[in-house]
Amino acid sequence: MVRWICVLVLSLTLAVPAGAEMRVPESRVEISMGFVPVVKEAAPAVVNIYARRVVNTRSSPFRGDPFFDEFFRDFSGARPRVENSLGSGVILSADGIVVSNYHVVGMATDIRVVLNDRREFEARVLLSDEESDLAILKLEGAEGMPALELRDSDTVEVGELVLAIGNPFGVGQTVTSGIVSGLARSGAATGNARGYFIQTDAPINPGNSGGALVDIEGRLVGINTRILSRSGGSNGIGFAIPAALVAQFVAQAEAGNTAFERPWAGISGQPVTADMAEGMGLNVPGGIIISQLHPASPFAAAGFQAGDVITAVDGQAVNAAPEMIYRMSVAGIGGETRVTRVRDGAAEDVVLRLGAAPEVPPRDVTETGARSVIPGMTVGNINPAVIAELDLPLMAEGVVVLEPGRAGLRAGLRQGDILRGINGAAVEVPGMVEPMLEASGRWLSLDVQRGTQRSTLRFRL
Structure with missing residues (x-):
């Protein structure tokens, strides 16, 4: 036995x-x-990435002081400093299309890619997205490159054997093995990445970022992105971005996009708890109950209402907003998705046409002049595209600070602040801001909304 x-x-x-x-x-x-056969098949397509960027930093004797640092941060001279990052990447096409993490190559001025056979290539970023923590690169002068096949990550199941291939700690290409230990992990990864992740217990360490998570047939199921650790090393919980989202990034990069465009939902809601499920006619808790819909939302156009419960997208269960946005992102702008809605205990499939957040009304971007009380501040109208970009309240309206400028920062303004009033008068359109600032007397009063909080900033001029 x-x-x-x-x-x-x-x-x-x-x-x-x-x-x-x-x-x-x-x-x-x-x-x-x-695992020798699968490693021989997959390893040549996994590369080491060395990225460098130059940043301007300011040195101050009060740096880190909780009180004086805020006041003296603009008085020290800026000094250029070189930051280096080390990570991994995966070749996806014979002509040198490579996928990696945003936190490895984002904002880099110099990117060098080293193949498994020690060949080196310069690379440039075609498309990157900080929120998804993905970036698409192009190797200069590359042809006949080894490439990995993308697997449909929706077919991945918990318990499958997987290999993680990358360059941990810069020691050179390394292979570790494990299983898929979880799916639909949303909000579990650290940093800026948000969305849906594949969880694995294959050891992943710093430097593995951007490397491949492959199945036992050598197909790419995900891009390793983060670890969950208190010590900084692998504790058996790693996260990978599914290959289905990677495929959408590659498609947009090949179409000429330089920034990733995700479909706009235009709704807000919350997960359905066990206490809520019984009253909604659900046998088990699950899904997202809609609390608000923007008038321009594709959900509103399809007949959804506040109180409806979204339980699945394209046949895949969703229990949190990041999961729903992931499903919509995989379908892509211009595509259609099938959303399962529960209303009054009855389930129904509704087809949505997906699109980007509309630029209506126009932004009408305006910058204050050099002689203004707050020079160099950029403001614009709030529309769905601005709401999505700046993460404003869903039903926000009015004039928003797009860039506060140095003077605006010193005054306490931040990107995303909504200007409700200047010196007691309501701000209705961007063009009103500069004349209202010029009309200030000895005092300037700004009524500002930040998130859901409102406050008044007063200054003596």
Whole structure:
């Protein structure tokens, strides 16, 4: 009995090339090879990335002081400093399209990519997105590159064997093995990345970022992005961005986009809890209950109402807003998605046409002049596109600070602040801001909304 159990376990860990038939290993040589065939297939397409950027930093004797740092931050001279980052990437096409993490190559001025066979290429960023923590690169002068096949990540199941390939700690290309230990992890990763992640217990360490998570047929199922750790090392919980989203990034990069465009939902809501489920006619808690809809939302156009529950998108269950946005992002702008709605206990599938957040009304961007009380401040109308970009309240209206400028920052203004009034008069359009500032006497009063909080800033001129 023990012998047959051992044979079964070994048969599961034996890697096979794409298209090959899974079978019990027939010899000691086959058993000893382990994951060798899949590593030989996948490793040449995983690259090391060395990125560099120059940033201007200010040195101050009060740096870090909770009181004086705020007042003296603009008085010290800016000094250029070189920041280096080390990570991994995956080649996806023979002509040198590479995917990596935004936190590896974002804002880099110099990117060098080193292949498994030690060839080196300069690279440039085609498209990047901080929120998704993905970036698409193009190797200069590359042709005939080894590339990985993308697998439909919706077919990945918990318990599948996977390999993580990357360059941890800069020691060189390294392969670790494990299983898929969780799916639909939203909000679990650290940093700026938000959305839906594949969780794995394959050891992932600093430097693995941007590397490949592959199945036992050598197909890419995800891009390693983060670890959950208190010590900074792998504790058995790593996160990968699914290949389905990577495919959408590649499609937009090849279409000429330089920034990732995700469909706009135009709704707000909250997860359905166990206490709420019974009153909504749900057998089990799950889904998102809609609390607000913007008038321009595609959900509003499809007949959704506040109180409706969204339980699935394209047949995949959703229990949090990041999961829903992920599903919509995979479908892409201009595509259609099938949303399962529950209203009064009855479930119904509704087809939505997806699009970007509309630029209506026009932004009408205006910048204050050099002689203004607050020079160099840029303001504009609030529209759905601005709401999405600046993460404003869904139903926000009015005039928003797009860039406060140095004087605006010193005055306490921040990007995303909504200007409700100047010296007691309501601000209705961007063009009113500069004349109202010029009309200030000895005092300036700004009525500002930040998020859901309102406050008044007063200054003596």
